[in-house]
Each structure stands twice: as structure tokens, then as C-alpha cells.
Amino acid sequence: DTGVSQDPRHKITKRGQNVTFRCDPISEHNRLYWYRQTLGQGPEFLTYFQNEAQLEKSRLLSDRFSAERPKGSFSTLEIQRTEQGDSAMYLCASSPTGQGLNTEAFFGQGTRLTVV
């Protein structure tokens, strides 16, 4: 396994269009996270899945944003009616569960979204 994979790496879209990003976590990692990172800032938490259940959502995740993880494996993040303020790097991460296992998350390289 080569790590967390995100697709696409770059996306340019016109304002008002919908976009969807995909994340494939490390195999057998039950936990999956989405973060957003803008220039000069640290990653900001968006949402968290354990298996297929979305257990935590940030206030940053407005009603234009939706995330799914239908089979507990890959996840998608959709942004509807994109705005210029949505331009950012969207990061996906995964981590294993279980007592005594490492709690750090492993990050993908991200999808850079530019809304024009």
C-alpha cells in the first residue's frame, strides 16, 4: 500500500459549478478525515468518518459541502455551487482504530481547488 491517495491533484472550476474529490485511505484504516488548508494556514478540520459513519462535522462544512464514505473504504467530498472562497487545498487523512494502535493520521497529497 502506497499511502493515502487523492484524486484529482488539481482542479480548476468556474464559480457556481459543482466539484467532487475522491480519497482512497490506507487499506484497513477505519478512520478517515477531511481537512482544508488555505495559504499560510494550518489544516482545518472538516469532517471525520469511522467506517461508513460520519461522526463529526465542523461548522466550516456548510450545506454546500457533503462528504460520503458509502462502503467504509473510499470517500468523496462534494462542493456544490462553488465560490471563490472555496479555493484551497483539500486534504484527506486516515488512521487505524483499536486499543494501543497509533493515533496519528496519515495524509494524502491533497487536491488543490481553484475557483475562477
Add this chain to the structure above:
Amino acid sequence: AQSVAQPEDQVNVAEGNPLTVKCTYSVSGNPYLFWYVQYPNRGLQFLLKYITGDNLVKGSYGFEAEFNKSQTSFHLKKPSALVSDSALYFCAVRDGGGYQKVTFGTGTKLQVIP
């Protein structure tokens, strides 16, 4: 609410000198603390963590960090800096109470001067 502060936007250090990148945190419960490094055009890479136990934790690439509960700090250190250590470093905290949200600092750019 949990938070992290990295007071320095940039740290410059000469190659071979010791380096310190500062981090302070705030959580309501017991803290889980992390350091990540980000190289240009690459994802965040995990360096080290503190969950419990010894206050001095050792991580990848010769880095270590010291947890200080009374000062709510978790400073990253390395005895001898390399030019290849130049990157963006993020401190992060999670409340050990069960929530999975990790809060990151704004990052500190480390520049190691040859």
C-alpha cells in the same frame, strides 16, 4: 475548544546548530500532541507524538519534542540542524476525551542556512 499556537512564523538556524520550534496548546482534557512536517508539493508527514508517558518523545529524522504540562507547551527540537530540514512544521492537538478532531497550528517555516 482546543487550540494551538505557534508564535513564530519563521525560524532561521545555521546548519549544525540546534533548533527549536515552539508550540503551546489548550485543551479541556488530556492532550494528544503531534508534530507534522510539510515539504513543498508534498503532503503532511508525521514526525512524532505525545500521548502519555515520558515527557521527551523522539521521532523521525532525529527530531524530538518535550511535553511540559505546566507550561502547556510541546516544543520541537533537534540537536543539529540539516539544510534538508528546511520545511513547514505544524503542531497539532487532539483532546484525548474521544473526539477525533485534530486542531493544527498555523505553521512555522524552518529555514536552515548552509
